[in-house]
Amino acid sequence: MKHLLSIEDLSATDIHKMLELTDHMAEVSSRPIPKVPALRGKNVVSLFFEDSTRTRTSFDTAAKRLSADTMNFAVSSSSVNKGESLRDTIETITAMGVDAFVVRHKSSGAPQMITRWTNASIVNAGDGWHQHPTQALLDCYTIRTGLNRRDSFEGLRIAIVGDIKHSRVARSDVQAFTKLGAHVTLVAPPTLLPPSLEGWPVDVSHDLDALLPDLDVLYLLRVQRERMDDALLPSLAEYSALYGLTHARAARLAPHALVMHPGPMNRGVEIVVDPAELPGSVILQQVTNGVAVRMAVLFTLLGSGSASSIGESA
Amino acid sequence: MAQRTVLSADDIRRALTRIAHEIVERNHGLDGVVLVGLQRGGVWVADALGEVLHGIDPEHPVPVGSLDVSFHRDDVGIRPIVPGSVTDIPMSLDGATVVLTDDVLFTGRTVRAALEALNEYGRPRAVQLAVIVDRGHRELPIRPDYVGKNLPTSRDENVSATSEGVVIR
Numbered sequence: 185m186k187h188l189l190s191i192e193d194l195s196a197t198d199i200h201k202m203l204e205l206t207d208h209m210a211e212v213s214s215r216p217i218p219k220v221p222a223l224r225g226k227n228v229v230s231l232f233f234e235d236s237t238r239t240r241t242s243f244d245t246a247a248k249r250l251s252a253d254t255m256n257f258a259v260s261s262s263s264v265n266k267g268e269s270l271r272d273t274i275e276t277i278t279a280m281g282v283d284a285f286v287v288r289h290k291s292s293g294a295p296q297m298i299t300r301w302t303n304a305s306i307v308n309a310g311d312g313w314h315q316h317p318t319q320a321l322l323d324c325y326t327i328r329t330g331l332n333r334r335d336s337f338e339g340l341r342i343a344i345v346g347d348i349k350h351s352r353v354a355r356s357d358v359q360a361f362t363k364l365g366a367h368v369t370l371v372a373p374p375t376l377l378p379p380s381l382e383g384w385p386v387d388v389s390h391d392l393d394a395l396l397p398d399l400d401v402l403y404l405l406r407v408q409r410e411r412m413d414d415a416l417l418p419s420l421a422e423y424s425a426l427y428g429l430t431h432a433r434a435a436r437l438a439p440h441a442l443v444m445h446p447g448p449m450n451r452g453v454e455i456v457v458d459p460a461e462l463p464g465s466v467i468l469q470q471v472t473n474g475v476a477v478r479m480a481v482l483f484t485l486l487g488s489g490s491a492s493s494i495g496e497s498a
Numbered sequence: 499m500a501q502r503t504v505l506s507a508d509d510i511r512r513a514l515t516r517i518a519h520e521i522v523e524r525n526h527g528l529d530g531v532v533l534v535g536l537q538r539g540g541v542w543v544a545d546a547l548g549e550v551l552h553g554i555d556p557e558h559p560v561p562v563g564s565l566d567v568s569f570h571r572d573d574v575g576i577r578p579i580v581p582g583s584v585t586d587i588p589m590s591l592d593g594a595t596v597v598l599t600d601d602v603l604f605t606g607r608t609v610r611a612a613l614e615a616l617n618e619y620g621r622p623r624a625v626q627l628a629v630i631v632d633r634g635h636r637e638l639p640i641r642p643d644y645v646g647k648n649l650p651t652s653r654d655e656n657v658s659a660t661s662e663g664v665v666i667r
Contacts, residue, residue: 208566211584217618220569250569487574 185488187306188481189295190315191359199324199360200335202480206325209479212249213472223252226283226486231257231273232309233264233289238447238471239309239318243286246478252283252486270294271301278302283486287311305485313350319446320356322477324364326470327401330442337366343395345371345427346405346454349378353446354405358386369395371427375416392427396436402464404429404445404454420453430456442466505647505664510630513646514543517628518550520644525595528558530623532594536612537566537582539601542661543630547599563587565598567611591620597644601659603629606640630659 185198194202212220228247232240240256247254257277264273274285284305287295292312299306310316327342328334342361348354348370361368362385369387370377381388389395396402407423417423424430429443434457437443443465449455459465505513525531528551535544541564548562568581598612609627616625628644633651647664651657656667 205581207584208568208581212569215618216620219618221614222569222571222574226575483569487569488578 185484187295187299187308188317188485189299189306189308191317191320191356191363192315194317194360194363196363196365199321199363202321202477202484203325203328205480205484206321206473206476209246209249209476209483210473212479213476219249219251221251222483222487223247223250226250226252227255227281228252228284228286228482228486229255229257229277229282229304230286230309231259231277231288233259233287233294234310236288236309238474239288239316240286242471242474243307243309243318243478243482245475246482249475250479250482250487252482255282270298274298274301278304284482307481307485310352312352314352314355316352316356316446317360318474318478318481319353320360321481322470322474323353323357323403323444323446324360325473325477326444326466327361327366327442329473330466330469331400331440337361337364340366340400341369341395341398342366342401342403343369343371343389343392343399344403344405345392347376347408348372348405349376350408351405357403358384362386366401371395373417373423373426393433393436396433397438399437399441401442401444402429402437404443406446406448407450407453409450420450424453424456428452428454428456434462437464440464444470447471501665501667503663503665504649505631505659507662510646510659510661510663513630514546514550517644517646518547518554521547521551521597521626521628522554524626524643528555528560530593530595531558531560531597532589532591533560533562533597533599534587534612534616535562535564536598536600536608537564537568537585539659540564540599540629541583543599543601543628546661547597547628561589563589565612565615567608567615570611570615572607572611585615587619591616591622594620594622596622596625597628598625599628601630602657603627603632603640603642603645604635604657606636606638609640610638631657631664633657 282304286307286309288309292314295306295308371389371392441464445467459467533544535541544562551560564586566582566585568579626643629642630646631649632645633649658665
């Protein structure tokens with residue numbers, strides 16, 4: 185596997201292999217000295233054209249635990265502000281010697297485009313509304329360990345709640361969860377669903393309360409406040425009343441059910457209860473697992489040689 | 499390709515018994531001795547040695563762990579690296595006498611990676627190496643402390659050592 189651009193490019197077997205490799209990375213992370221020399225001499229450059237705290241730091245930590253060199257390209261203080269094109273930016277940094285770019289961009293398809301301008305590996309760290317494949321992998325890993333489902337998600341019932349329309353996390357998660365065999369229901373007001381769900385292997389519901397007792401995983405998405413300006417929601421309070429995780433709703437979840445959120449959370453909107461008091465919350469576990477998953481991704485792209493066994497079967 | 503059996507299951511059992519006694523002799527008992535099998539081929543060796551040692555001296559239980567050295571190898575990026583099971587070292591290695599075990603000692607590169615990986619779990623008092631077969635062709639200055647059998651081989655032969663026996667292909 186040369187690039188990680190989309191969950192679509194991965195088969196169920198590829199995802200399983202990546203999660204198995206993640207087990208090893210989690211073990212490395214738990215050592216007294218959580219660092220291995222596997223990617224010594226490799227140069228990993230983060231190229232974030234959009235804001236991010238956890239994803240950028242997570243990739244940075246992952247690269248460092250594998251002993252790769254890291255370089256943060258701060259777009260706000262770069263020549264992009266002088267009008268340098270994306271292509272020139274990529275070619276310039278590539279000329280310094282880069283093995284992988286971790287790219288976040290507001291335009292869907294930008295990471296794919298970049299693969300044409302460099303021979304480095306590209307990891308998509310979020311492109312527009314399109315994909316966020318490492319988020320989906322870390323979510324799969326969190327469910328796999330949290331519910332002890334090592335071999336398959338067959339029979340699991342997962343609800344993804346919130347702004348599906350503008351969410352690259354939802355798109356990637358739906359693909360990954362269903363590839364592993366889970367049953368996914370999207371829960372959202374009609375204005376926050378994509379215009380067409382043709383080809384999405386999911387059910388749709390507007391009634392979260394009816395689903396709650398049967399769920400194995402409740403996945404809450406961030407309500408992007410800027411959507412309020414687009415008049416897609418009458419008010420945040422109404423959203424919270426219909427779709428937010430309140431104390432009453434939390435009490436109706438099955439005891440084993442996991443509550444997940446990709447962050448950053450809007451407390452009081454999509455999540456009203458304090459996640460720290462919620463026994464099923466694995467929200468911080470997601471963050472921890474994110475580092476291990478990204479180590480597995482970087483190692484697969486940069487450390488397995490050209491004959492890597494992941495990503496060749498899709 | 500022709501296949502020949504060099505050691506039988508009985509030979510392996512006798513070799514393990516001898517190595518176990520050598521470990522006790524060399525270390526004046528089993529105080530502080532731990533066994534660490536190298537993934538994947540050395541794990542059964544550590545388990546088997548642990549059993550024999552328990553038979554020799556039940557008063558001193560010998561902890562057994564396993565070590566995956568994939569991320570410490572010197573050929574990362576040159577050939578595909580498929581990790582074995584996850585490393586499992588349930589004991590402290592600080593001050594311990596670690597007996598690394600492997601099935602076949604060949605170039606010595608896996609052992610080099612293991613020595614480096616061990617450092618991340620503590621600082622052993624000493625590290626010793628036990629192997630079922632030493633087939634030669636070392637590429638590094640590494641030698642075993644305990645050997646089941648020295649086996650002259652050619653470089654392109656394939657040697658496998660399990661509790662069932664040692665086979666050259």
